[in-house]
Amino acid sequence: MTDSNIKEIENLIKIISKLPGLGPKSAKRIVLKLINNREELIKPLTNTLAQVYKNVVRCKNCGNLKSINVHCICLSKNYDQICVVENIADMWVIESSGIYKGHYHILGGTLPLFEGKNNKNGLLIDSLINRVKKNSVKEVILATSASVEGETTSHYIADSLKDTKAKITRLAKGVPVGGEIEFLDDGTLFSAFKNRAPIISD
Numbered sequence: 001m002t003d004s005n006i007k008e009i010e011n012l013i014k015i016i017s018k019l020p021g022l023g024p025k026s027a028k029r030i031v032l033k034l035i036n037n038r039e040e041l042i043k044p045l046t047n048t049l050a051q052v053y054k055n056v057v058r059c060k061n062c063g064n065l066k067s068i069n070v071h072c073i074c075l076s077k078n079y080d081q082i083c084v085v086e087n088i089a090d091m092w093v094i095e096s097s098g099i100y101k102g103h104y105h106i107l108g109g110t111l112p113l114f115e116g117k118n119n120k121n122g123l124l125i126d127s128l129i130n131r132v133k134k135n136s137v138k139e140v141i142l143a144t145s146a147s148v149e150g151e152t153t154s155h156y157i158a159d160s161l162k163d164t165k166a167k168i169t170r171l172a173k174g175v176p177v178g179g180e181i182e183f184l185d186d187g188t189l190f191s192a193f194k195n196r197a198p199i200i201s202d
């Protein structure tokens with residue numbers, strides 16, 4: 001992989017290659033840049049990574065990131081609407097589009113298709129139900145992807161929430177089939193949000 005034969009360098013290249021959008025070639029370029037800027041890059045990067053590792057965690061209630069010693073915003077305020085997404089990247093896309101300004105719930109993925117409904121794949125579904133009940137939420141917007149997994153997850157959640165007073169809506173079908181929210185442009189996202197409709201659970 002490299003001609004360096006330095007174990008530390010090879011390990012670093014291996015790790016950086018695992019990051020999204022980076023292969024071995026760009027990883028090598030990054031490592032070189034780091035090595036050539038020990039004080040300006042390696043030192044602050046090492047400290048910052050250690051701090052993030054130590055202090056930033058996922059909230060067990062809403063799935064969002066939070067500082068370890070700070071109460072998550074999901075516990076401290078009342079709210080009318082919750083937008084349910086699969087992952088944090090999806091939430092960031094919706095947030096930066098400015099279409100929706102309410103609270104989020106990050107599931108952490110989708111339900112497995114063939115393993116029965118008792119296997120929730122570690123998804124934060126129970127805590128979503130609790131949040132909806134506790135805050136008397138008026139609308140739950142399901143913004144999972146338009147894939148089979150996303151649809152299945154949406155229906156399962158809608159079904160689990162049917163005893164609450166919340167109106168359950170789903171993003172409109174403007175989302176291309178199999179489409180991941182993360183990769184939608186603002187226009188598509190806007191119309192999917194605007195034309196969201198109540199989900200009928202079967």
Ligand SMILES: [Zn+2]
Nearest residue numbers: 059062072074
């Ligand atoms: Zn939270």
